[in-house]
Amino acid sequence: MIGLKRYWYLMSFVFGFFMAFTLYYATNGSVISFISPLFQQTETTVVHRLINGARLFLLDESNKKMANNLLELSSDVNTQELHTLLNKELPGAPKSNWETMVAIAPKKGENPITELQKEKLAESPAKTLRTENNPIVLEKVTNKSRTNTTTAASMDKNKRIVFVYQTHNRESWLSVTSPTKVTNSVEHPTKNMTLMGKKLAEELTDKGIGTIVNTDDFYQNLLDQGQSYVDSYDESLKAIKAAKKENKNLKYFFDLHRDDKPREKTTVTINGKVYARIFFVVGASSKYSDKNRKFAEELHNIMESKYPGLSRGIIDKGEDGGDGEYNQSVSPNSILLEIGGIENSIGEGYNSVEALSEAFEEYLSNPH
Numbered sequence: 001m002i003g004l005k006r007y008w009y010l011m012s013f014v015f016g017f018f019m020a021f022t023l024y025y026a027t028n029g030s031v032i033s034f035i036s037p038l039f040q041q042t043e044t045t046v047v048h049r050l051i052n053g054a055r056l057f058l059l060d061e062s063n064k065k066m067a068n069n070l071l072e073l074s075s076d077v078n079t080q081e082l083h084t085l086l087n088k089e090l091p092g093a094p095k096s097n098w099e100t101m102v103a104i105a106p107k108k109g110e111n112p113i114t115e116l117q118k119e120k121l122a123e124s125p126a127k128t129l130r131t132e133n134n135p136i137v138l139e140k141v142t143n144k145s146r147t148n149t150t151t152a153a154s155m156d157k158n159k160r161i162v163f164v165y166q167t168h169n170r171e172s173w174l175s176v177t178s179p180t181k182v183t184n185s186v187e188h189p190t191k192n193m194t195l196m197g198k199k200l201a202e203e204l205t206d207k208g209i210g211t212i213v214n215t216d217d218f219y220q221n222l223l224d225q226g227q228s229y230v231d232s233y234d235e236s237l238k239a240i241k242a243a244k245k246e247n248k249n250l251k252y253f254f255d256l257h258r259d260d261k262p263r264e265k266t267t268v269t270i271n272g273k274v275y276a277r278i279f280f281v282v283g284a285s286s287k288y289s290d291k292n293r294k295f296a297e298e299l300h301n302i303m304e305s306k307y308p309g310l311s312r313g314i315i316d317k318g319e320d321g322g323d324g325e326y327n328q329s330v331s332p333n334s335i336l337l338e339i340g341g342i343e344n345s346i347g348e349g350y351n352s353v354e355a356l357s358e359a360f361e362e363y364l365s366n367p368h
Contacts (some may be wrong), residue, residue, distance in 0.1 A: 020030075060212060104140075159249050163252070164254045173340075182234060186342045195349075207357060212250070222235055244330070267344060270310070276345075276351070279312040283324055284324060287323055287329045288328060303355065307321070310352065
């Protein structure tokens with residue numbers, strides 16, 4: 001403010017000087033003869049003469065230019081460029097021409113949801129794999145030697161401990177069907193994830209692991225009852241409870257799904273054999289979420305040791321990202337598995353199920 005007052009006084013002085021010069025100019029140099037009658041006039045007349053004299057002076061371009069140069073020399077203020085005054089009086093004001101200033105837009109970030117999923121994956125203690133633009137090809141496979149001689153084959157086959165089901169049982173693949181016209185979903189009444197469930201049950205049974213596979217058409221059940229697709233987990237829960245009531249030994253529950261991601265994210269080639277990659281999903285809202293996560297981590301780690309790259313990792317999903325529960329409160333050994341995607345084939349899914357059965361067999365052979 002002190003600087004502004006200083007310039008105000010200076011400009012007032014300069015203006016007064018201009019006025020005096022104007023008086024001289026207006027009277028052709030006869031200042032005395034002009035001033036004497038001036039003070040004999042009324043106040044209104046005096047002001048009128050001063051304003052008129054200033055106007056006459058400034059109408060002359062040479063006088064205007066001379067006045068502007070004089071002001072700029074004395075104060076660095078250019079009357080044609082207001083920012084020269086602001087530069088001096090505003091703290092932090094730029095010293096260069098203000099017209100050169102441009103607004104730089106912030107960089108556009110990823111979708112919040114995409115970022116949240118990445119954070120979830122990053123938080124996982126298990127190894128999270130980076131997806132590539134092309135299907136992953138791995139040639140070398142390492143097999144971890146077992147430290148326990150007890151094998152799943154020594155178990156009583158009549159002792160059913162595994163329950164396999166498919167909540168979204170009609171999830172299918174583009175190799176066998178086309179997207180529906182109404183919902184654009186890829187589904188089929190018979191060639192669907194139920195085939196994967198049957199294959200897994202077959203593989204586990206051959207290894208001496210008592211397994212029950214549910215083949216109910218949950219989708220059709222919902223239609224018959226006039227219920228919505230969002231009620232799928234409630235419908236499959238009925239089957240789980242019925243199975244547990246009849247088989248008290250059931251301990252492990254596998255819900256098989258098919259992801260909707262493109263082939264380059266859901267496919268891996270190991271030693272020339274193509275697999276549909278497996279994604280482990282843990283229900284964050286389940287009362288057994290911590291134990292189910294540990295179960296998924298152990299399966300993931302074994303699978304990585306035997307078939308590196310087959311697992312896509314583990315993700316927690318709460319109610320904000322889906323059902324949140326996924327019926328995983330029925331047991332501390334419940335897991336949802338996304339086996340491949342819509343662009344994988346049935347054969348590639350079968351290859352993955354075989355590998356999964358091997359990993360689970362080794363899991364049972366290890367002490368817990």
